[in-house]
Amino acid sequence: PGPSWEQAAWRSWGEVAGKQILVLGLDGAGKTSVLHSLATSHVKRSTAPTEGINAVCINTEEAKMEFLEIGGSESLRSYWKMYLPRVLMLIYVVDSADHERFPLAKQLLHQLIQNDSTLPVVILANKQDLKGAYCITDIHDALALSEMGDERKMFLIGTHVAEDGSEISSSMKDAKELIAQLVSETQ
Numbered sequence: 001p002g003p004s005w006e007q008a009a010w011r012s013w014g015e016v017a018g019k020q021i022l023v024l025g026l027d028g029a030g031k032t033s034v035l036h037s038l039a040t041s042h043v044k045r046s047t048a049p050t051e052g053i054n055a056v057c058i059n060t061e062e063a064k065m066e067f068l069e070i071g072g073s074e075s076l077r078s079y080w081k082m083y084l085p086r087v088l089m090l091i092y093v094v095d096s097a098d099h100e101r102f103p104l105a106k107q108l109l110h111q112l113i114q115n116d117s118t119l120p121v122v123i124l125a126n127k128q129d130l131k132g133a134y135c136i137t138d139i140h141d142a143l144a145l146s147e148m149g150d151e152r153k154m155f156l157i158g159t160h161v162a163e164d165g166s167e168i169s170s171s172m173k174d175a176k177e178l179i180a181q182l183v184s185e186t187q
């Protein structure tokens, strides 16, 4: 048997299967920080890596959404694909300034989606505030997004999680609206 968080996650899985939004990406990309910002509309950067799963519910007028983040550290990546078959959508977060690991981020993304040609994917190019962050067109190339398939709904949005306390950026609001709309279309 796997770790206890895994058992707990599977137990609750049946009740919500097919409605969850999986949030993946390399460690440190900003998944937890982004989810927190989306949930509260106020910025709070995460201070600790996710050790297992982080589940966050967000309700808007348009949609009820349950997000499931799985940590991005190497030991947790083997769990990523287990959750994929029954989710509504994949949100893939990248650190736009982590140039060295773009090849790895790209490889893992393409592996994830290779068996599902229609799963909607929203890519968040996070940390756009950092000096040296790749712009959206460079990220499109670095992740080979033109090779994601014609049947798939795919979106690429630049985001950043500002310093603690401020209101979320307009790009983050756009991302939230887009995700809510995709959920209401897909359900």
Ligand SMILES: Nc1nc2c(ncn2[C@@H]2O[C@H](COP(=O)(O)OP(=O)(O)OP(=O)(O)O)[C@@H](O)[C@H]2O)c(=O)[nH]1
Pocket: 025, 026, 027, 028, 029, 030, 031, 032, 033, 034, 045, 046, 047, 048, 049, 050, 051, 070, 071, 072, 073, 093, 126, 127, 128, 129, 130, 159, 160, 161, 162
């Ligand atoms: N400058 C900057 N830092 C960010 C941004 N988003 C997150 N961070 C910081 O990046 C680090 C990692 O953020 P997390 O949200 O924990 O990353 P994660 O993807 O959840 O990482 P794991 O849970 O380990 O997979 C933290 O120190 C955050 O404060 C951003 O947009 N800009």
Ligand SMILES: [Mg+2]
Pocket: 031, 032, 033, 046, 048, 049, 050, 054, 069, 071
């Ligand atoms: Mg995290």
